Amino acid sequence: EVQLVESGGGLAKPGGSLRLSCVASGFSVSHAWMSWVRQAPGKGLEWVGRTKVKSDGGTSEYGAPVKGRFTISRDDSKNIVYLQMNSLKTEDTAVYYCTTEGLASLACLDYWGQGTLVTVSS
Amino acid sequence: EIVLTQSPGTLSLSPGERATLSCRASQSVISTYFAWYQQKPGQAPRLLIYGASSRATGIPDRFSGSGSGTEFTLTISRLEPEDFAVYYCQHYGTSDTFGQGTKVEIK
Numbered sequence: 001e002v003q004l005v006e007s008g009g010g011l012a013k014p015g016g017s018l019r020l021s022c023v024a025s026g027f028s029v030s031h032a033w034m035s036w037v038r039q040a041p042g043k044g045l046e047w048v049g050r051t052k053v054k055s056d057g058g059t060s061e062y063g064a065p066v067k068g069r070f071t072i073s074r075d076d077s078k079n080i081v082y083l084q085m086n087s088l089k090t091e092d093t094a095v096y097y098c099t100t101e102g103l104a105s106l107a108c109l110d111y112w113g114q115g116t117l118v119t120v121s122s
Numbered sequence: 123e124i125v126l127t128q129s130p131g132t133l134s135l136s137p138g139e140r141a142t143l144s145c146r147a148s149q150s151v152i153s154t155y156f157a158w159y160q161q162k163p164g165q166a167p168r169l170l171i172y173g174a175s176s177r178a179t180g181i182p183d184r185f186s187g188s189g190s191g192t193e194f195t196l197t198i199s200r201l202e203p204e205d206f207a208v209y210y211c212q213h214y215g216t217s218d219t220f221g222q223g224t225k226v227e228i229k
Contacts, residue, residue: 047218
């Protein structure tokens with residue numbers, strides 16, 4: 001069974017940093033494109049970024065609001081994906097979800113974690 | 123960047139009724155890269171439909187997706203109590219985008 005468990009959320013100050021982790025089980029992240037999606041309180045879904053597998057270049061892509069501040073990485077040996085968030089802004093406050101991309105169904109976000117809440121406030 | 127606009131914002135229906143949700147893209151998209159998700163309060167979103175019309179694993183056949191180009195539709199043939207939720211459309215691409223959501227509420 002595919003499972004994704006996020007952790008690392010909490011309270012951070014504007015300008016600060018946090019690192020989120022997504023522990024995967026039931027599959028190998030080395031074989032999967034992985035994405036992060038966020039949802040601000042009471043709002044809709046916003047794609048944050050993705051990391052591709054090594055065979056597809058191993059590169060990452062990001063949405064405009066976080067480009068240059070957030071970095072997605074992976075540790076294939078531990079089956080973990082990370083989201084490093086720097087220069088945090090109050091508008092980064094959201095629940096952050098880790099997802100698989102196209103693991104079982106083509107071109108979509110097919111498995112989701114339960115999410116971890118990040119609050120950016122002074 | 124492709125912008126997705128969902129309508130209506132809220133749909134008030136009774137159990138057993140048919141629900142029709144729309145999603146319009148700002149430019150033509152390839153159907154392969156179009157999906158629908160369901161989100162219930164306090165839960166993570168769940169994939170319903172991918173490739174515009176293929177049901178994800180375990181999704182009941184009362185859910186169906188259709189459309190092409192710039193117009194896509196999610197239909198719930200007969201609403202069950204557990205179907206009252208928020209539904210999002212998504213375009214999968216270099217930069218994924220989501221619609222703003224349609225809330226299906228009990229009338």
